[in-house]
Amino acid sequence: MAGCTCENWSLQDLSSALQDMHKDNKKLVVPMFQRGKRWNKNQEKAFIDSLIKGYPVGTMLFYETFEDNKKTYILVDGLQRGNSIKKYMTNPTEFFYDDSISDEFCAEILKIIKVDDEEYYSAIRNILTAFIKEQKTFKNLQYYSVAKQIANEFKAGNESIESLINTIKVFFEERQDLYDRIASTVIPAIVYTGEESNLPDIFDRINSKGTPLDQYEVYAAAWPVNEKYAISNLDVIEHIVKKYDSFVEDGYFIHGYSREEMRSTRKVNAFEYLFGLGKYLVEKYEILGFNKNLADDTVNPIAFELVNACLNDSDKIRILYKNLQHIDLNDLEQAIYKAIDFVNESISVVTKFKGNSRNANKIFHSKYQILSMISTTFKEMFSNGDYTKFTDNWQDRKLIIAKTLVHYYVYDIITNYWSEGGTGKIHAAAKPNRYANEISSRAWMVALDGFFERSMLRTESKKIANPKSEEFVVLNCIYLKTFTAMDQLSIERFDVEHIAPKEQMRKLIEDCKGEGLPISCIANLCYLPEYVNRSKQDKNFYQDKKYLQYVKLEEVETKYSFTEEEDLDWMDMPYEKIEDFAVLKEYYTDYCTKRFGKIKHLFCDSLGITYEEIEEVQEEVRTVVSPKAKTTESKKVKFADKCVVRLAQEVGSKLIKIGRSTYITSDGKKGFVLTTSKAYKQGNRDKYWFAYRRNYLYDLKNCEELFVVYGCKDESTMVCLPMTEIEAHIDALNISKDDDGKISHWHMVFFKDLSGHMTWLLSKPDLQEISINEYVL
Numbered sequence: 001m002a003g004c005t006c007e008n009w010s011l012q013d014l015s016s017a018l019q020d021m022h023k024d025n026k027k028l029v030v031p032m033f034q035r036g037k038r039w040n041k042n043q044e045k046a047f048i049d050s051l052i053k054g055y056p057v058g059t060m061l062f063y064e065t066f067e068d069n070k071k072t073y074i075l076v077d078g079l080q081r082g083n084s085i086k087k088y089m090t091n092p093t094e095f096f097y098d099d100s101i102s103d104e105f106c107a108e109i110l111k112i113i114k115v116d117d118e119e120y121y122s123a124i125r126n127i128l129t130a131f132i133k134e135q136k137t138f139k140n141l142q143y144y145s146v147a148k149q150i151a152n153e154f155k156a157g158n159e160s161i162e163s164l165i166n167t168i169k170v171f172f173e174e175r176q177d178l179y180d181r182i183a184s185t186v187i188p189a190i191v192y193t194g195e196e197s198n199l200p201d202i203f204d205r206i207n208s209k210g211t212p213l214d215q216y217e218v219y220a221a222a223w224p225v226n227e228k229y230a231i232s233n234l235d236v237i238e239h240i241v242k243k244y245d246s247f248v249e250d251g252y253f254i255h256g257y258s259r260e261e262m263r264s265t266r267k268v269n270a271f272e273y274l275f276g277l278g279k280y281l282v283e284k285y286e287i288l289g290f291n292k293n294l295a296d297d298t299v300n301p302i303a304f305e306l307v308n309a310c311l312n313d314s315d316k317i318r319i320l321y322k323n324l325q326h327i328d329l330n331d332l333e334q335a336i337y338k339a340i341d342f343v344n345e346s347i348s349v350v351t352k353f354k355g356n357s358r359n360a361n362k363i364f365h366s367k368y369q370i371l372s373m374i375s376t377t378f379k380e381m382f383s384n385g386d387y388t389k390f391t392d393n394w395q396d397r398k399l400i401i402a403k404t405l406v407h408y409y410v411y412d413i414i415t416n417y418w419s420e421g422g423t424g425k426i427h428a429a430a431k432p433n434r435y436a437n438e439i440s441s442r443a444w445m446v447a448l449d450g451f452f453e454r455s456m457l458r459t460e461s462k463k464i465a466n467p468k469s470e471e472f473v474v475l476n477c478i479y480l481k482t483f484t485a486m487d488q489l490s491i492e493r494f495d496v497e498h499i500a501p502k503e504q505m506r507k508l509i510e511d512c513k514g515e516g517l518p519i520s521c522i523a524n525l526c527y528l529p530e531y532v533n534r535s536k537q538d539k540n541f542y543q544d545k546k547y548l549q550y551v552k553l554e555e556v557e558t559k560y561s562f563t564e565e566e567d568l569d570w571m572d573m574p575y576e577k578i579e580d581f582a583v584l585k586e587y588y589t590d591y592c593t594k595r596f597g598k599i600k601h602l603f604c605d606s607l608g609i610t611y612e613e614i615e616e617v618q619e620e621v622r623t624v625v626s627p628k629a630k631t632t633e634s635k636k637v638k639f640a641d642k643c644v645v646r647l648a649q650e651v652g653s654k655l656i657k658i659g660r661s662t663y664i665t666s667d668g669k670k671g672f673v674l675t676t677s678k679a680y681k682q683g684n685r686d687k688y689w690f691a692y693r694r695n696y697l698y699d700l701k702n703c704e705e706l707f708v709v710y711g712c713k714d715e716s717t718m719v720c721l722p723m724t725e726i727e728a729h730i731d732a733l734n735i736s737k738d739d740d741g742k743i744s745h746w747h748m749v750f751f752k753d754l755s756g757h758m759t760w761l762l763s764k765p766d767l768q769e770i771s772i773n774e775y776v777l
Contacts, residue, residue, distance in 0.1 A: 005191045009060070011051070012183040015089035017073070018082055019251040027072045028062070029255040030079065030247055044084045048095045051088070051182050057081060060189040063196065073191065074255050086251070091136045092179045098125040105171060112163045113156035123153065128168070138176035143168045216299040220271045223321045228267040231276075232330045237263060239279035240272045242296040270321035273329060278303035287344055287351065290367045302367065305423060309375030310336060313431060315423045328387070335387035339378035343370070346402040347409045350476045364469040365409065369418040372426040373405055376433055397436075404435050407607060410477060411439055414451045414470045441612040448603065452522060452596045456589070459516035461509045467496050471522050478599055479527055480606035482559050497528040499561055499595075500571060500588065503538040508571070514581035523592035523599060526561050540568050544738065562598045564660060566640070566675065567591055572736055572745060573689045583680040590678070640676050643711040643718060647672060650720075650777050659699040671700030672720075676711035682751070688712045690748040692726060692733070709777075712750060712758075718777040719750065719758065725775075732762035 009017075017028035039047070050057055060078035064071065075082060088095055106121040131146040132138070147164035151157065231237060244257045262268065268276070278300040282292045291300050304317050310332075311323045324332075344351075351364065380401060383391045412418055418425070429435070451470060458465065467475075475496065498505070498519060505519045518524075529551065541556055542565045557563055570587035574580075604611045644663065648655045653665040655672070663672045673696045679686040690710055700706055706723035726748075733746040749761040751769065758776055759769035 003193050005193070007062075007189045007191055008186045009189050010183065011085050011185050011187060012089060014060070014082060014187065014189075015086045018075075018086050019090075025070060027067075027070060027253065029072060029074055029253040031063075031074050031076070031255050039080045039084065043080070044087065045095060045097075047081060047084045048088050051085075051185065052178060054185075057187065060187060062189055062191045064191050064193050065196065072255075073189075074196075076192065083250075089183060092138060092175075093132045093136050096129060096132050096175070098122070098129050100175075101125045101128060101171075108167060109150065109164065112167065113151065113154045113160050115154055115156075120154070124150070127153065132172065138172050138179055141169075141172060143172075216271075216275075216301055216304060219304075219318070219321075220275075220299075223269065223271045225269055227269055227321075227325070229270070229273060229324070229329050231266045231268055231273060233277075233280065233333060234263075234266070235283075236273065236276035236280050237266050237268065239276040239296075240268055242279075243275065246295070246297045270324045273324070274303045274307060274320075275299055277307075277333070281306070281340075285340055285344065287347075287363065287365070287370055288340070288367075289363060302371070305367075305426075306336065306371050306375060307332070309371055309423070309426045309430075310339070310378040312427075314427050317423075331387040335382050336374075336378060339374050339381055342381070342398070342402070343373045343377050343405060346405040347373075349406060349480060350410060350473055362469075362472070364413055364473050366418040368422055368426055369409075369412055372418075372429045373409065373435065375426060376430045376435055377401065377405070379430060380433065380436075401435060403608075404438060407439050407609075408435050410473055410607070411444070411447055413473045415447050416470075441610040444604070444609050445600075445612050448600050455521040455523075456518045456592065458518035458520060460519045461506060461514065461516040464498075464502050464506075465520040467520065467525060471520075471525060472496075474522055474599070474603065475525060475527055477606050478602040482602070493530040494527045495530055497526055499524050499526055499540065499563060500568065500591070501538045501540055504540070504571065505588075508575050508584055509581070512575040512580040512584060513578050514584060517585060517588050518592070521592050523596040528556075528560050540571055542568055543571070543744065562602065563595065566661065567594065569675070569691050572691050572747075574734075574747070579681075583678075586678060586680070639711060639714065640674060642715040643674055643676060643709065646715045646718060646777065647674070647709055647720075650718075659696065662696055662699040664700065664703055668702065669704045671703030671706050673697075673700070673706075673708045674711065675708065677713070679713040679752075684754060686713065686752045688750040688752070690750075691736075691745040692748050693745045697723070710748070710750065712752065717752065717758075719772055719775050720777055721772065721775050729760075729762055729770075732764045734763045 014028070017026060047057065058078075058081065060082065061076040062073035063076050064073060066072060101124070103118070103121060106124045107118075109124050110116065110120060127146065127149055131149075135141055143165045144161070147161045147168060150164055151160050241259055241262060244254050245259065247254055248257075248259075281288045281302055282290060282300055288302060290302060294300055304320065307323075308315065308317045308320050311320075311327075316323075380397065381390050381394055451474070455471075500519070502519055505517065508514075509516060541553065541561055541563065568591070570584075570591065573583075573587075575584045601611055603609070640661075644655060644657075647663075651665060651670065653667070653670075655663040656666060657663050661674050663674065664670065675690050677688040677690050679688060681687070688710070692708065697706065707720050708723060708726060710719040710721065711717075712719065730746060733748065735743050735746050738744045747763075750772065751759045751761065758772050760772045762768050762770060
């Protein structure tokens with residue numbers, strides 16, 4: 001007949017019984033449904049402090065049974081308190097802290113060594129606390145070493161040692177007296193003698209305070225304990241064994257647990273199986289590697305969530321064990337592995353991309369995103385309920401599903417689709433199968449533009465964000481076709497590099513006292529071979545050419561950066577005044593916008609997405625570079641291209657492009673270098689800045705006449721300076737040098753006033769401006 005009696009247990013007896021050593025031939029064991037040891041250090045400290053202060057600490061709940069004619073008590077409630085008591089009884093000094101030593105005692109010690117300064121209280125506490133923690137007891141200690149340490153620390157001499165020993169001895173003997181008092185403290189224990197099958201329900205009901213049970217610890221108690229299943233996967237069994245062994249290693253006896261029997265029979269209950277499977281999944285699959293470092297006795301819920309998502313259309317984890325009662329768990333497990341493998345292979349083009357070499361274990365997705373993809377795929381594979389063979393139409397659908405899975409994988413990450421919602425969202429994605437529908441081109445364009453716009457909202461100067469998961473994913477996608485099979489197989493490592501380098505951007509922002517720019521924006525990131533990145537350091541690709549001994553500039557531009565030299569000319573401009581920050585911001589924003597346009601096209605091409613303009617743009621007429629034969633096509637035209645058209649009209653000749661920014665007339669007699677600049681205000685005038693470089697001249701070495709054409713804001717204002725005129729004033733221009741001290745370029749600065757008059761700024765030996773109106777086209 002069920003009933004309860006009350007017994008009084010001393011804390012010493014309780015500690016001994018938990019270690020299978022009770023004096024009255026009683027044994028205290030832990031049931032298999034008990035949760036792990038959950039209290040943290042602070043909770044244990046607070047509990048022991050309550051014992052020290054004589055506060056009431058509640059009751060224990062035991063279940064009385066007999067094993068081998070020996071009365072055995074099963075610990076139903078009180079494990080966390082019991083564990084703390086056992087720790088204190090076996091090693092009381094673990095709960096001795098600096099604040100266990102009063103200011104009065106510190107003052108007494110300092111008085112002996114003739115020091116009168118409260119500043120040294122902490123030093124006394126540190127020495128005594130370190131000493132006692134090494135002892136693991138307060139009883140029968142030798143105090144000479146610690147007294148000598150204090151005397152030496154304060155240069156007090158040996159004459160103080162005896163007094164120190166006596167004072168410290170009294171202090172710690174008082175702690176031993178306190179320990180003895182606590183050991184004899186009585187804690188009430190309620191002993192239940194009803195049906196053992198009621199224990200999980202009792203356990204569930206009484207755990208409403210302290211450290212609350214999480215839902216999975218409730219399942220451990222509430223699910224059928226003795227309903228066993230034979231499991232083939234020995235690794236799953238070993239994870240269950242580790243859970244119980246973590247108790248055994250701490251001196252507990254687990255009721256009903258036999259390591260050898262569990263290994264030989266491989267029979268476990270539903271909770272144990274999902275517990276072990278969760279531990280196994282996070283070890284086996286990188287894409288499921290969430291919370292891998294949990295303690296051996298702590299539940300990783302991933303198997304509970306995944307199995308429920310595979311078998312049910314709503315959150316039924318609470319009664320998931322009922323699903324398992326009618327299923328061959330080994331067949332189910334193998335079917336789940338097939339779904340995981342299929343999803344893993346489908347998205348591996350992104351997750352296993354070579355660019356991730358420094359982030360081999362980085363997970364880009366959320367747990368619920370990947371569980372949604374796996375469980376939905378599982379339902380496509382095994383919709384007939386037979387987990388030993390695929391659904392009839394799976395072979396016809398799997399290629400489509402594989403493509404849409406990788407698309408949704410990327411799309412959901414860059415849109416933060418899974419940032420909110422949990423298991424409910426998993427089930428919503430399966431009704432109907434979200435991954436069976438293609439994402440429209442327009443949705444992709446909106447997603448990409450929104451992602452870019454969010455990254456452009458960052459304001460960074462000193463602290464610059466590391467690349468986020470969405471940045472890695474986008475980078476991996478845009479390089480899919482750029483990286484060859486040999487690149488993927490090589491041992492080279494790749495870095496995520498800021499094209500406009502972080503340190504240089506910090507300095508530019510600091511020089512003009514700007515509030516910051518989105519330096520970590522996706523448009524400013526690229527993958528770069530480690531040796532190139534380390535070689536060029538904080539220079540951009542065009543400021544430092546030393547790294548070119550390892551790789552050609554053309555390869556950097558076409559394979560990694562997708563930039564041209566003129567894209568980064570703005571980095572060579574001087575930004576020295578507060579008002580210059582607006583100019584820097586405009587240049588940087590335009591650079592990012594232009595490069596992101598390239599990234600979008602590469603991204604869409606890599607994933608087989610149709611590129612689509614989502615905003616209507618005004619059509620402009622593009623003219624083939626010929627002054628006579630003019631054909632037109634509807635297309636957005638770059639500023640530089642418009643300047644070329646205008647120049648061809650002015651010189652009355654077709655222009656032939658022979659370099660990135662160099663052109664010659666059809667007869668080859670005249671050569672032109674074309675460069676452009678935005679306008680920014682300086683007072684009432686527009687200011688234009690250009691870099692003059694001699695390296696372009698090589699393309700034009702056979703021409704009789706050479707010119708540099710400067711496009712100022714738009715094609716309506718163009719200055720065509722003869723090279724001879726520039727060289728005649730070269731010594732009056734400011735310069736920039738490379739690391740070897742050689743001139744990399746000269747600074748060309750023009751002004752345009754309200755009347756349209758244009759001047760050229762010469763900086764040496766004194767500042768002056770000369771008119772260049774005669775060269776304006």
